Amino acid sequence: MRVKKPVTGTKQCLIWDREHETMPRPKLEKLQLERLQRTVExxxxxxxxxxxKMDELGVKPEDIVTLKDVSKLPFTTKYDLRENYPFKMFAEPMERVVRLHASSGTTGKPVVAGYTAKDLDTWAELIARVYTSGGVTNADVVHNAYGYGLFTGGMGFHYGAEKVGATIVPVSGGLTKRQVMLWQDFGASVLCSTPSYALVLAEQAAEMGIDTARDLNLRVGxxxxEPWTLEMKKEIEEKLNIEAFDIYGLTELIGPGVSSECPYHDGLHINEDHFLVETIDPDTGEVLPPGTPGEMVLTSLTKEAFPVLRFRTRDRTIINQETCACGRTTARMMRVTGRTDDMLIIRGVNVFPSQIESVILSVPHLEPQYVIVVDRGSTHMDDLEVLxxxxxxxxxxxxxAMKEAQEHLSRELHQVLALNARIKVVGPKTLQRSEGKAKRVVDLRELSH
Incomplete structure (x- = not known):
């Protein structure tokens, strides 16, 4: 078994591509402008x-003279991409497209992403940056429990691991007990998965009597x-005895690899040489200055098959352009505080599922396994239930004792949300588990009456 490195107490800041990740901002912005102009053209x-869309706005490629001119370009939404399903958004003929990925398409047609051979090489380089930011080298064994297939997670993390020379174990999701056995037998030091499935794996390890600190070689994940809170991050780190790194990506942009944390865990470094970031007022579309909370908008700068201009992510965050203590000069996105499209409006109150999760994990003896159900009862008023x-x-x-915890959570939620919610504390392993993205919210209002 390979030597397990300490989880805390060190700030070993490895950087994969020092030229671009530590580039002075004036030089970086010059590179961004050159790549933006080529992409727009x-x-x-x-x-x-x-x-x-550009003709409707009266904008031509030659009008993009500075980075601020990106605001002249049209926004792209998930709806636009679905309306042009499957390949109408591609900028390359299918003869040059060597791979396709797609979103789940649970609310309609999926978003389809195409990749040229160069796009795939770029993607592997971006994930190599992610791994290296967490201290992963060719001495590591990477257990990849992200789903393989049309979902971008599995393949993205697979080829990134090979790029850094690590040993990749392409497990995908499912067969949870077998996965924990492989942790032990193969000496996995790195875990890649959704945060909700990491907790399922931790639960399985506990059932098998495994002491994660003593019996496993895992050190980072x-x-x-999927959305996850700092409280859930703490749960994962404690239960698996690892250092957890937040990563961010979208099928619409490339998949995972848009941004990731470094050992200082003070925001996620955006790979700005490949993605131009803005924050906007979600209601007006007005561009906001860095440091102001808003909806993040991303433009791809190097993609060949499937370039995207000003994609509205619907994710709320703050962009910090200050140089990080790790040495990287790329802007950092603060942890996403919610999505403009997953916000629930309940009796006129804006509620984000992440708010509810934070409260749940602040109450002793409650687990990060929950479901939020919104419905309309006989009074036609919104009804919020949390299991x-x-x-x-x-x-x-x-x-x-369970009733006391139920009442405790009810009081805490009322203080945070100013709403009365029906709380139901249930026994362990009562709620359905997910091997990928957890379904946390069930909104039945459209089906009611």
Whole structure:
């Protein structure tokens, strides 16, 4: 078994591509402008959607003279991409497209992403940056529990691991007990998965009597593809005895690899030589200055097959352009505080699922396994119900102890949300588990009456 490095107490800041990740900002912005101008020209010439939208706005490629001119360009939304399903947004003929990925398409047609051979090489380089930011080298064994297939997570992390020379174990999701066995047998030091599945794996390890600090070689993990709070991050680190790194990506941009944390965990470094970032007022579309909370908008700068201009991510964050203590000069996005499209409006109150999760994990003996159900009852008023699992210890104490935890959570949620929610604390392993992205919210209002 390879020597397990310490989880805390060190700030070993490895950098994969020092030339671009530590580039002085004036030089970086010059590179961004050159790449933006080429991208806009290609989009205008090769993608009918962008030509039509730019013509409507009276914008030509030659109008992009400075980086601020990006605000003249049209926004791209998920709806636009689905309307042009499957390949109408591509800037390259299918003869040059060597791979396709797609989003889940749970609310309609999926978003389809195409990649040229150069795009795939770029993607592997970006994930190599992610791994290296977490201290991963060719001495590591990477257990990849992200889903393989049309979902971008599995393949992205696979080829990035090979790029840094690490040993990749392409497990994908499912067969949870077998995965924990492989941790032990193969000496995995790195875990890649959704945060919710990491907790499922931790739960399985505990059931098997495994002491994660003593019996496993795991030391770091890279988690993303779904919202997760700092409280959940702490749970993962404690239960698996690892250092957890937040990563960010979208199928619409390339997949994972848009940004990731360094050992200082003070925001996620955006790979700005490949992605131009803005924040906007989600209601007006007005561009906001760095440091101001807003909706993040991203433009791809180097993609060949599937370039995207000003994609509205719907993710709320703050962009910090100050140089990080790790030495990287790229801007950092602060942890996403919610999405403009997953915000629930309940009786006129804006509620983000992440707010509810934070409160749940602040109450002792409640587990990060929960479901939020929104419905309309006979009064036609919004009804919020939260089902959450308790720990084995609390469950063994009986119904009275579970009722006290239920009342505790109810009080805490009311203070945070100014809403009364029906709380139901249930026993361990009562709620359905997910091997990929967890389904946390069930909104039944459209089906009611």
């Amino acid at each position: 290609r989009c205008y010439e090769r993608v009918p959607f962008y030509r039509e 890279f988690f993303g593809a 959450v699992e308790c720990s084995e210890d609390l469950y063994n104490k009986g119904a009275e």
